[in-house]
Every structure is written in structure tokens, then in C-alpha cells.
Amino acid sequence: MIASMVSALFISLLILFFQRKQLQELGRPVRYATYVILLLSSAIWVYTRTAEHVWYMTVGMENLVDPLIPFREDD
Amino acid sequence: MRISNHQxxxxxxxxxxxxxxxxxxxxxxxxxxxxxxxxxILCCLIILFIFWLLCRVLARFPDQDLFQVMSSRYPFWGKFVIGSFVLLYFMILTRDVRLIIDFFNVTLLPQTPLWVTGSLTVLTIVMIARGGVEILGRMTEFFAPALVIVILLIPVLLIKDFDYSFLMPYNEYDWQGIGIATWYNLPYFGEVLGMALIFSNRTLPFRLGVRALLLSTVLLIIIGMCSLLILGGQIVPRLMYPTYETVRQLRVTDFLDRFELPMIGVWLPTMLTKVAYSLYIVSYGIKRMFPQFTVDFIVTPLGYLTFVCSFWFFSDAIQLFKFNREWPMYALTVQILVPIMLYLFLRPKRHQLESGALEKT
Structure with a gap:
């Protein structure tokens, strides 16, 4: 848990460091949007590394509907 | 934008x-x-039709790509349509990153943690995508011909091992099965529509799209037939990477009996370039939705998001392949339905039409 949080923080800070000039130039909305993307990415990273039962997105999508129903009878 | 027809x-x-x-x-x-x-062949024909529709739309708005057209013609609703393409290409992006990671984990680097391969992959594509379309075009021009030559060489080198009995019964057509196989292939062919999102009608005439689709169709048929003739119709569906196994059968000489390694060396740069294109399309779409962003800025945070989402979206390599069954349903909504709607409804305003006609006269 701690290792994944530290790695997420490290990557986020690294991105912010290398893009600090552009962040200043592009203004506040871009800055806040970048923080949100980095925060979201870090949260996903920590979640996928530490959760006991990860809810994988496309596994959920698979269960919504069977797209091959028209072909099913002879399967 | 300096992109040649060849590129x-x-x-x-x-x-x-x-x-x-x-x-x-x-x-x-x-x-x-x-x-x-x-x-x-069926997928090529269907996607050619959709591509023609998009080229017709682009022809109505000279010198603008589809993202530009949508954001300028319908500033509010256009952003939703752009958003749908951005989401689609983001899914393609995460899937391809995971595909690369799993491929290397299964075939070449089983002991290396997935995140190491993943982070290196994403770092590379971020660097490529930051360079913009021209850099991507040059990279493609550099590596893609090598892949084309390698694929064309495969049947030449393997012809002595072909077992033509695997083609039997060659006159029997299981149309239901062919329909399902087309269903699986269609969204992968539809990815080519991404070109219309970043290139204008002057850069991307319809004939170039035709050539691209024909070339890819021929190469895929060559690979598919080689796998079938070498491994057989019973073995290929049971393998995870049949193309890789087919290529492993190549033995040029005694000292070069692992010919698949140089082949992967040719395939990987083209695959990285393809993934970088997807990242560029997503970044460019976001720039069109929110003009405050610049493409070279947004690619890095998006690369990080792609990296983590490639682990969140797909549980493992097997599930990634299984998802191909449902994937067309989501992808084709955007790849087929949206272009048809754009063809029907996306037209220049009346005064733009009139001024365009005046300019022509």
C-alpha cells in the first residue's frame, strides 16, 4: 500500500516538475485539470495494486450484454 | 502539416x-x-464505405480535420461527438498498451514485472507523441516498410512447410462463422478512421485510404493463410499468439534459427508508433474540446492515465482476448453509427456555402 502510494506520488511529482513551465504558461484551468488527472491516475494505480478484489472495468462491460445472441442457436 | 501520401x-x-x-x-x-x-475482405469493404462517408464530410469543410469541423460547426454538441471519439481511442490506447505488456510478458520477459514493461512502453509513446504528427509520420515511414517486407517474406520462407490439406474442404463456406469472424475483425479495421480525425481532406484524399486498407487487408490475409497452412485450423484457435508461433517456424539458416526475434524487433517500433498515434488522437481531441490545453502538454498526464488504466481495464492477458467478443458492440457504435450521422447532418452553414460558391466562380 505504502509502496504504491509513494510510487504514484513520485510519478505525479516528476510530471509536475518536468512540465512546471508549461503549467505556469497555460493558466489556472489547465493546472487544475492536470492535478485532477494526476490524482485520478494515482488513485487508480493505488487501487489496482492494493485492493483485494479489483473491479476490472471491461470485465464489468462483458457482463452487460451478449452481443452474439443472433448467432447463439447453433453454437 | 507536412505529411506525404506515402506516409x-x-x-x-x-x-x-x-x-x-x-x-x-x-x-x-x-x-x-x-x-x-x-x-x-468483408471488413475492408464495410470500412471503406464508412471511410468514404467521412471523406465526403471532410470535403464539405476544406482544410479542416474532423475534430476541427465538429468543434467549429457545433461548438456545444460537437464536443460530445469529439468526446465519444476520444473515449473510443482512449480504450484502444489502453488495450494496445496492455497488449504490448502482456505479449512481452508471455513470450520474451516472463520474469519482468508487468509495470516495468508498461512504464517503459508508456514513456516511449509519450516521447513519440510529444513530437507531433510529422515525427510520427517519419517514424512510420522508417519502420513500416520493414514490417511490410518481413510479412511478404514469411510465405516465401515458409512455403516448403505448407500443408495444403489444411485448406480442405475449401469449397465449404460457414457463413455464420464468417459473420462472427467479421464481427471480431471489424472494429480493428475501423481504427483506421482515426486518420480522418487528425488530417484534412487535402492531406487525406479517399484514394489514400483505399490504398491503406487494401495494403493492410492483403498483409492480414497473407499472415492468416500462413498460420492456417503451417499450424492448421485445429491448432491456431488454441494458441494465444498464432502469428508469433508461425513466425517461430522460420529457420533461415542454422545460425539464425530464432528468426522471430528480429521480426519482433521490426514489429515493436511500428506498434509503438501506432500506440503513439492513438495517444496523439486522444490528446488532440481533448485540445479541440478544451482549447486551453496544448497537445504536447497533455500527452504526459494522459500517458500516466493510460498506464494505470491499462491495469484497471483488463484483468489479465486472457481476458484481454475474451473482451474482443464484446468490444465491437461498443466500438462500432462510434465507428459506424457516428460517421453515418455526421454524413447526414454535418454540413456547412448556408452563408459559408454561398461564400464558397462565390469564391469558386
Missing amino acids: IVLIGAMYVINSTLISLPAPTTQYAKQQVWLPP
């Missing part, structure tokens, strides 16, 4: 071939059986 054709062809080579030979052979050559 456009190669970009389109690589966009179709690279992931399809890895993901789809198994289900295509499983369902189409000995008629493995037919689904790519």
Missing part, C-alpha cells in the same frame, strides 16, 4: 495491422475456418 498510406496500414496481428488470428481461424481470407 498516409503506411500510417493507415499500420493502424489496422499491428494490433490485429496479435489479437485476432485465433478467433478468425476458429470461426471462419479454412475461409480465413474472407473476413478481412
Whole structure:
């Protein structure tokens, strides 16, 4: 848990460091949007590394509907 | 934007071939059986029609790409349509990143943690995508011809090992199976429509799209038929990477008996370039939705998001392949339905039409 949080923080800070000039130039909305993307990415990273039962997105999508129903009878 | 016709054709062809080579030979052979050559042709025809529709839309708005057209013609609703394309290409992006990671984990680097391969992959594509379309075009022009030559060489080198009995019964067509195989292949062919999102009608005439799709179809048929003739219709569907196994059969001489390694060395740069294109399309779409962003800025945070989402979206390599069954349902909504709607409704304003007609006279 701690290792994944530290790695997420490290990557986020690294991105912010290398893009600090552009962040200043592009203004506040871009800055806040970048923080949100980095925060979201870090949260996903920590979640996928530490959760006991990860809810994988496309596994959920698979269960919504069977797209091959028209072909099913002879399967 | 300085992109040559040659580069456009190669970009389109690589966009179709690279992931399809890895993901789809198994289900295509499983369902189409000995008629493995037919689904790519059907997909090519369907996507050509959709591509023609998009080219007609682009022709109504000279010198603008589709993202530009949508954001300028319908500033509010256009952003939703752009958003749908951005989401689609983000899914393609995460899937391809995961595909690369799993491929290397299974075939070459089983002891290396997934996140190491993943982070290196994402770092590379971020660096490429930051360079913009021209850099991507040059990279494609550099590596893609090598992949085309390698694919054309495969049947030449393997012809002595072909077992033509695997083609039997060659006159039997299981149309239901061919339909399912086409269903699997269609969204992979549809990815080529991404070119219309970043290139205007002057850079991307319809004939170049035709050439790109024809080239990719021919190459995919060659690969599919080689796998079938070497491994057989019973073995191919049971393998995870049939193309890789086919290539492993190549032994040029005694000292070069692992010819698959140089082949992967040729395939990987083209695959990375393809993934970088997807990242560029997503970044460019976001820039069109929110003009405050610049493409070279947004690619880095998006690269990080792609990296983590490639682990969140797909549980493992097997599930990534299984998802190909449902994937067309989501992808084709955007790849087929949206272009048809755009063709029907996306037209210039009346005064723009009139001023365009005046300019012509």
C-alpha cells in the first residue's frame, strides 16, 4: 500500500516538475485539470495494486450484454 | 502539416495491422475456418464505405480535420461527438498498451514485472507523441516498410512447410462463422478512421485510404493463410499468439534459427508508433474540446492515465482476448453509427456555402 502510494506520488511529482513551465504558461484551468488527472491516475494505480478484489472495468462491460445472441442457436 | 501520401498510406496500414496481428488470428481461424481470407475482405469493404462517408464530410469543410469541423460547426454538441471519439481511442490506447505488456510478458520477459514493461512502453509513446504528427509520420515511414517486407517474406520462407490439406474442404463456406469472424475483425479495421480525425481532406484524399486498407487487408490475409497452412485450423484457435508461433517456424539458416526475434524487433517500433498515434488522437481531441490545453502538454498526464488504466481495464492477458467478443458492440457504435450521422447532418452553414460558391466562380 505504502509502496504504491509513494510510487504514484513520485510519478505525479516528476510530471509536475518536468512540465512546471508549461503549467505556469497555460493558466489556472489547465493546472487544475492536470492535478485532477494526476490524482485520478494515482488513485487508480493505488487501487489496482492494493485492493483485494479489483473491479476490472471491461470485465464489468462483458457482463452487460451478449452481443452474439443472433448467432447463439447453433453454437 | 507536412505529411506525404506515402506516409498516409503506411500510417493507415499500420493502424489496422499491428494490433490485429496479435489479437485476432485465433478467433478468425476458429470461426471462419479454412475461409480465413474472407473476413478481412468483408471488413475492408464495410470500412471503406464508412471511410468514404467521412471523406465526403471532410470535403464539405476544406482544410479542416474532423475534430476541427465538429468543434467549429457545433461548438456545444460537437464536443460530445469529439468526446465519444476520444473515449473510443482512449480504450484502444489502453488495450494496445496492455497488449504490448502482456505479449512481452508471455513470450520474451516472463520474469519482468508487468509495470516495468508498461512504464517503459508508456514513456516511449509519450516521447513519440510529444513530437507531433510529422515525427510520427517519419517514424512510420522508417519502420513500416520493414514490417511490410518481413510479412511478404514469411510465405516465401515458409512455403516448403505448407500443408495444403489444411485448406480442405475449401469449397465449404460457414457463413455464420464468417459473420462472427467479421464481427471480431471489424472494429480493428475501423481504427483506421482515426486518420480522418487528425488530417484534412487535402492531406487525406479517399484514394489514400483505399490504398491503406487494401495494403493492410492483403498483409492480414497473407499472415492468416500462413498460420492456417503451417499450424492448421485445429491448432491456431488454441494458441494465444498464432502469428508469433508461425513466425517461430522460420529457420533461415542454422545460425539464425530464432528468426522471430528480429521480426519482433521490426514489429515493436511500428506498434509503438501506432500506440503513439492513438495517444496523439486522444490528446488532440481533448485540445479541440478544451482549447486551453496544448497537445504536447497533455500527452504526459494522459500517458500516466493510460498506464494505470491499462491495469484497471483488463484483468489479465486472457481476458484481454475474451473482451474482443464484446468490444465491437461498443466500438462500432462510434465507428459506424457516428460517421453515418455526421454524413447526414454535418454540413456547412448556408452563408459559408454561398461564400464558397462565390469564391469558386
